Amino acid sequence: MTIVDIPGSKSITARGLFLAAAAHGTTVLGRPLRSDDSEGFAEGLLKLGYQVARTDEEWTIEGRPEGPAVDSADVFCRDGATTARFLPALAAAGHGTFRFDASEQMRARPLGPLTDALLELGVDLTFEGAPGHHPLVVRADGIKGGELTLDAGLSSQFLTALLLVGPLTSEGLRITVTDLVSVPYVEITIAMMRRFGVEVVRDGDTFIVPPTPYRACRYEIEPDASTSSYFFAAAALTGDSVTVPGLGDGALQGDLAFVEVLRQMGADVQVGPDAVTVIGTGGLRGVTVNMRDISDTVPTLAAIAPFADGPVRIEDVYNTRIKECDRLAACEENLRAMGVPVETGRDWIEIQPGVPTGTLVKCRRDHRIAMAFSVTGLRTPGITLDDPGCVKKTFPGFHDALAALRASWGL
């Protein structure tokens, strides 16, 4: 049994930072993720004048329910969509002039449904370039609140940003969604808001957020379930076993459901109260799976799919085309380069059994493409990455962790 120490959840760290900044009192986040995305979020808060003290073990944040401590700031959100989508909402509830920009990759990703909602709420917001994209300037003067209709069919992060800012508005928010992807991420948001003292009421497609103040707390961040998927997949692929402590049946992250896909494919999966173990059983079955709720794990499944005894078909994942890269296209291109038969459509990919050959993986600056195809490399000699460093977005120590796993398995 190999125990793998997985760093903290990116999504929980980002929400923890937002909630801590918005709360009354001092919050301590235990075991936060230290990666480009989460450090970028923390740096953004610092730019907005919040106090954030970081050690490897915990981050301490002084809350400012009144909003940013500076009256102007220029925030660079790097590649992180949580930073780029959540922080403008936080700033809009304060007072001052705040500019947000992001990397070329993040500039290309959509923001429109969120910014339309903020405009509808009366926020003074302008785009320097293409409407609905970074860079943008928020001239903030508080948010009154009210009713909204939101299309969150491209990203649940639009809804999360509005839910998080809801309690900071003077009258609260009532948000009706016309479409919604990645639902488990919204559940993380609501559960964490509850820990910070705010109860969101859900009535069908409508989310009602009261103008209740957030209260600081001490919050322990669980290991990242999406990151864990590479190690669980590695076990399923090689016939070895991996245990991730700190993730269990009470985990908040929907991406833990990836282990259920591995179970369907034949792996032995044990989900206990404080740990999850995946044991490979020597073969993988083909599967058809809807991954709308867990789309960050699509590349992980695609990367082990050629080793299954039948086709692996992944459905309902259009929005993986607007992540760090077009992930369906990236998976298709790399699998094809390995000689694996693969087809894609607007929102699906189907991979046939095959024997992948070594190739230079084109990562498209996407950490998940790099990490996923590194797992293929456990069974395929000669897999190299054109951009190994891009893993820093969520797991700078990934290559060392995978090397340690290889060593413990004698691979």
Ligand SMILES: O=C(O)C1=C[C@@H](OP(=O)(O)O)[C@@H](O)[C@H](O)C1
């Ligand atoms: O809210 C979050 O923390 C996230 C939501 C998901 O995005 P979408 O809602 O855009 O699918 C996920 O892919 C992303 O990595 C993190």
Ligand SMILES: C=C(OP(=O)(O)O)C(=O)O
């Ligand atoms: C899509 C991702 O990140 P984000 O949308 O938060 O940039 C991811 O981490 O796979």
